[in-house]
Amino acid sequence: MSKVCIVFDRLRVEEKMLQKEASQMGHDTTMLDAKTTQVNTDSKRDDFDFGDVALERCVSYFRGLHFTASLEFMDVPVLNKFDVASVCGNKMFMTLQLKKNNIPTPKTYFSFSSEGATENLEKIGYPLVIKPVIGSWGRGVLPIKDKDTMDAIFEIRGITDNPHDRIYYLQELINRPPRDIRVITIGDRPVAAMYRKSSGGFKTNIALGADPELCEITPEMEDLAEKASKAVGGGILGIDMMEDEKRGLIVHEVNNTVEFKGLAKVAQENIPKEMIKFALDYIRK
Ligand SMILES: Nc1ncnc2c1ncn2[C@@H]1O[C@H](COP(=O)(O)OP(=O)(O)O)[C@@H](O)[C@H]1O
Numbered sequence: 535m536s537k538v539c540i541v542f543d544r545l546r547v548e549e550k551m552l553q554k555e556a557s558q559m560g561h562d563t564t565m566l567d568a569k570t571t572q573v574n575t576d577s578k579r580d581d582f583d584f585g586d587v588a589l590e591r592c593v594s595y596f597r598g599l600h601f602t603a604s605l606e607f608m609d610v611p612v613l614n615k616f617d618v619a620s621v622c623g624n625k626m627f628m629t630l631q632l633k634k635n636n637i638p639t640p641k642t643y644f645s646f647s648s649e650g651a652t653e654n655l656e657k658i659g660y661p662l663v664i665k666p667v668i669g670s671w672g673r674g675v676l677p678i679k680d681k682d683t684m685d686a687i688f689e690i691r692g693i694t695d696n697p698h699d700r701i702y703y704l705q706e707l708i709n710r711p712p713r714d715i716r717v718i719t720i721g722d723r724p725v726a727a728m729y730r731k732s733s734g735g736f737k738t739n740i741a742l743g744a745d746p747e748l749c750e751i752t753p754e755m756e757d758l759a760e761k762a763s764k765a766v767g768g769g770i771l772g773i774d775m776m777e778d779e780k781r782g783l784i785v786h787e788v789n790n791t792v793e794f795k796g797l798a799k800v801a802q803e804n805i806p807k808e809m810i811k812f813a814l815d816y817i818r819k
């Protein structure tokens with residue numbers, strides 16, 4: 535019998551499902567609230583109840599990433615690994631990694647000031663999509679169709695001026711049906727996929743009301759998902775793909791802490807169970 539630690543900052547259905555599956559498989563679980571856990575430079579693994587392996591499931595990306603750093607410092611096996619979380623949590627790093635590994639991904643332009651981005655955008659032309667390098671649920675992902683929109687968005691960024699606002703991530707707008715595809719991979723293996731149909735807007739995030747629909751994993755999706763997972767360092771991931779009118783499937787995002795409650799209802803495989811199995815295999819290797 536092993537003990538699985540689920541690190542959280544807000545207990546969602548997903549974390550409860552993971553706990554339940556682990557218990558049903560006969561394992562112990564420990565739920566650890568990152569918000570109330572204290573770590574210091576003398577901290578040792580034995581000072582805590584980390585169990586044999588930790589699943590980092592914080593909703594806050596930054597909190598989860600920094601917590602993962604402290605887990606790895608104490609030699610606690612954790613999924614996903616710090617390096618994977620770090621790459622997936624930043625859209626620029628993630629895109630570069632995908633491209634470097636020859637995975638079809640939208641053409642993306644990077645500028646490091648609003649002046650640089652303005653100059654570049656006027657050369658490339660509209661439309662483009664701007665995205666915050668750190669963010670999820672579609673927040674701040676905006677199509678830019680003309681100069682007025684660009685000026686407005688850049689002006690607001692200048693006012694908020696967070697460190698990440700100085701990084702301009704601009705991407706070609708993909709011609710696609712009003713949906714995208716989310717594939718969940720566990721250890722580079724796709725276990726379930728869904729179409730996410732837009733509820734009317736430009737974005738297809740479930741958090742924005744998109745309708746999930748079970749998607750049969752084609753050999754092409756399987757191959758792409760496996761490659762994308764390997765490109766960022768593997769683990770438990772959500773690979774997002776769009777169906778480009780001309781190029782076919784392209785990967786636009788790899789997500790680090792994947793939500794799965796909608797998909798779990800319709801998927802054939804037991805997603806949380808596969809995650810627990812993978813975590814336990816991971817420490818046996
Ligand atoms: N280049 C693009 N062309 C067309 N639609 C896009 C493009 N990039 C993102 N989208 C849409 O916006 C949604 C959110 O973008 P995404 O990059 O996945 O950011 P987030 O991490 O916030 O989910 C996608 O699911 C997709 O529906």
Ligand SMILES: [Mg+2]
Binds near residue numbers: 671774787
């Ligand atoms: Mg996304």
